[in-house]
Amino acid sequence: MWESTVDGRVLHFRLAGINNQNFIMRDEETGTWWQQVSGKAVNGPLKGKQLKRVFHDELSFAIWRGEAPNGRVLRPDEKIAAANDYAPADWEARVGKMRVVEGTDVDQRLAPRTLVLGLEVDGKSKAYPLQALRNQSPIMDMIGSTPIMLLLGHDKRSVRAFDRRVDGRRLEFFEQIGEHTMLHLVDGETNSTWNFEGKATSGLLAGKQLQKIFVLEDYWFDWRIYHPDTAVYDIGPR
């Protein structure tokens, strides 16, 4: 998701092509081609420019509605819905089986269609297989010198990442298992409770908000094209 303004001018984008299974958009003002996943101008008059990323989450609708009860939701186009052209409910499983065109010298650390959670912090990038987070959440890790936390929502599908420092103090989090319908986190330092939005809801740190880190959910083959130096999270011996 990107801001449409480049050098003070609002651009209007159209679908224009595909580049290694990631789409190209073309702006109507200059005709420049932009890569969707990176926001970078790849061909044309604005080549080299970079769109500014708009922070966003990928959430299940139920979680989003709980967090943003006054929000608005994009409606389907009636004709396209009537023609049944929108993605079916199981589209994710279908796309997961589609083939991938690859060169021979590619990074084989993960299978091409592995769903990864891609993080970029301090110019370093790291990919976390979604399955690793499903096996163990939250994940406490370091990217460069930044302590981060990856967190799976109670729907076992939505994901958020945070910088886990509060006022210079590094926190460790644990999921509190109980009769809650929503996710309950507790930090080991102050025993404060936290929710999926990264906000402390009770305890010493009540009211504090962890800084969110953008998570790009992507297929491994796509992530490594745009992050050739990426690290890969490894659970390691346990």
Add this chain to the structure above:
Amino acid sequence: MPDVLTRFCNWTNANRKLVWLAVFVLAVAVLAIVLTPVFLIAPFKGQTPRTMQFSFVMRRWSPLLTLIVSALLLAFSVGLWRGGRWWSRAFLVILLLPVFAATWMARQNHFEWMFNPLPNPAYAKSSEASFVDNDDRVLAVTIGGESVAYPIRIMAYHHLVQDTVGGTPIVATY
């Protein structure tokens, strides 16, 4: 005007052959310029920065080039038609039809045939969005206190939707 046309078309036999050659070469060139990017940037194919640059240049210039070539070929054809036999006229038609098709194609965005754009997106209140299931995933954005959800099943079709959230013009992409 007919006088100009007659003089223009007053080719010797040798010149006629040259005109035929030019017509043939131009027709092939125009088809190549329009069709090559369609093949180069097809889904499920590997692309390189070079093939992208090639495709970009061809897509950018093909609307103008196809128009110029179409006009040229039309002019040549008038000459070849006059005094041409039925088979050379038939051959002209066979040659011109794909050129006109390419001229039209150069003005089309065939990616939007597959995925129709959503030029006037409409929105529902979150409490009234019965078209989304609880388990459906959404792209969620909040700017300046305004929150918007873009259901991924819709976004996976349109791929991009322009919006203004909290006063900021954005393009939601998937």
